[in-house]
Amino acid sequence: MTNAEVIARSAAYEMSVYARQPVAFVRGDGCELWDADGKRYLDFFAGLAVNNLGHCHPAVVAAIREQSALLLHASNVYHTPPAGELCALLCRHSFAERVFLSNSGAEANEAAMKLARRWGSNDGGGRFEILATIGSFHGRTFGTLTATGQEKYHTGFQPLLPGIRLVPFGDLAAMAGAVRDETVAIMVEPIQGEGGVVVPPRDYLPGLRALADRRKLLLILDEIQCGLGRTGRLFAHEHAGMEPDIMTIAKALGGGLPIGATCTTARIAAAFTPGAHGSTFGGNPVTCAAGVAALRALADPTLLEHVRAVGDHFRTRLEGLGRCGGIRNVRGMGLMLGVELDGPGAAVVSRCLAAGLLINCTADRILRFLPPLVITRAQVDEGFAILERALAA
Numbered sequence: 001m002t003n004a005e006v007i008a009r010s011a012a013y014e015m016s017v018y019a020r021q022p023v024a025f026v027r028g029d030g031c032e033l034w035d036a037d038g039k040r041y042l043d044f045f046a047g048l049a050v051n052n053l054g055h056c057h058p059a060v061v062a063a064i065r066e067q068s069a070l071l072l073h074a075s076n077v078y079h080t081p082p083a084g085e086l087c088a089l090l091c092r093h094s095f096a097e098r099v100f101l102s103n104s105g106a107e108a109n110e111a112a113m114k115l116a117r118r119w120g121s122n123d124g125g126g127r128f129e130i131l132a133t134i135g136s137f138h139g140r141t142f143g144t145l146t147a148t149g150q151e152k153y154h155t156g157f158q159p160l161l162p163g164i165r166l167v168p169f170g171d172l173a174a175m176a177g178a179v180r181d182e183t184v185a186i187m188v189e190p191i192q193g194e195g196g197v198v199v200p201p202r203d204y205l206p207g208l209r210a211l212a213d214r215r216k217l218l219l220i221l222d223e224i225q226c227g228l229g230r231t232g233r234l235f236a237h238e239h240a241g242m243e244p245d246i247m248t249i250a251k252a253l254g255g256g257l258p259i260g261a262t263c264t265t266a267r268i269a270a271a272f273t274p275g276a277h278g279s280t281f282g283g284n285p286v287t288c289a290a291g292v293a294a295l296r297a298l299a300d301p302t303l304l305e306h307v308r309a310v311g312d313h314f315r316t317r318l319e320g321l322g323r324c325g326g327i328r329n330v331r332g333m334g335l336m337l338g339v340e341l342d343g344p345g346a347a348v349v350s351r352c353l354a355a356g357l358l359i360n361c362t363a364d365r366i367l368r369f370l371p372p373l374v375i376t377r378a379q380v381d382e383g384f385a386i387l388e389r390a391l392a393a
């Protein structure tokens with residue numbers, strides 16, 4: 001099939017919820033993708049921070065092959081080895097002592113919010129309110145949508161969930177002032193992704209930790225986009241020298257397969273007793289085998305060092321663009337980078353696509369760069385040759 005044929009069939013039969021680019025991908029390898037017409041693209045997008053290891057990482061593909069020949073699914077009524085192995089690995093590499101596995105970021109956050117409420121209903125003295133932030137993105141389920149501080153995603157879905165309130169992001173005083181008697185948890189992204197690659201002040205996460213401790217709140221960090229090596233540390237909160245009570249991850253964890261994980265301490269996890277929560281496909285053996293292979297590769301200190309070095313190079317190249325193409329500022333950490341433009345960025349994205357480079361625009365005027373973490377300096381430079389022309393056009 002050609003690009004046009006794939007696109008025509010999608011248009012005829014798929015619900016139209018995505019503003020899609022006019023291209024159909026059929027193959028990927030490392031930082032490169034090929035469309036149905038055989039055209040090659042360089043990837044500065046990584047499937048929206050999923051393909052952190054590049055496309056079809058050999059260790060992930062081998063793990064999927066091996067596990068899929070053994071057992072595809074058994075149900076959470078039983079145990080299977082890969083789920084426990086993945087949870088053990090997550091605990092070894094983080095503050096966590098217990099993990100709940102699901103299938104997406106929204107589900108990981110939904111579980112985090114339910115866990116906080118469940119903990120609040122008992123250990124938390126009946127408290128239930130969750131404070132989230134303006135500009136955030138936490139998912140599309142009703143709970144996570146309510147915690148998503150962007151009006152455009154709410155349109156037509158009201159009434160949303162009670163007991164969730166939005167507070168300005170990056171503003172410690174506003175968060176402290178918002179805490180009420182019924183507040184049980186604070187939920188934030190260490191760096192807002194969808195909201196426009198917004199990095200909070202350095203004292204924000206340590207300040208939230210102190211506030212949570214002072215007011216006996218649970219601090220939930222959504223590391224779904226910024227976690228798993230993206231910022232040059234395995235988890236973004238490591239830069240701030242603090243730990244959350246609950247952390248959610250998804251996206252890159254499955255190496256390209258759908259997965260979500262809600263990570264916490266044994267003390268908080270005790271609020272989830274058998275029957276309190278669950279998911280038919282959560283902890284699926286094939287996804288978890290892929291996750292084990294992916295997490296081993298993502299936690300490799302050599303890869304994380306590479307992210308910091310190539311991230312510095314990428315940022316220097318972005319700063320080198322100066323005022324070219326109406327750039328106002330450069331922001332982000334590691335290989336989670338953005339530039340704010342004077343006007344909408346959609347045309348720049350289209351020109352890059354036509355020239356064989358995948359980039360993204362979020363929050364209307366923020367060009368967002370989330371390349372695979374394995375990208376080389378030479379590939380960054382190849383992409384910048386296209387980006388410069390697209391910005392200048």
Ligand code: PLP
Pocket residue numbers: 048104105106107109137138139140189193194222223224225226250251
């Ligand atoms: N949280 C953050 C920070 C995200 O960036 C996303 C997706 O972009 C989600 C949650 C939702 O993840 P999913 O689309 O897998 O449900």
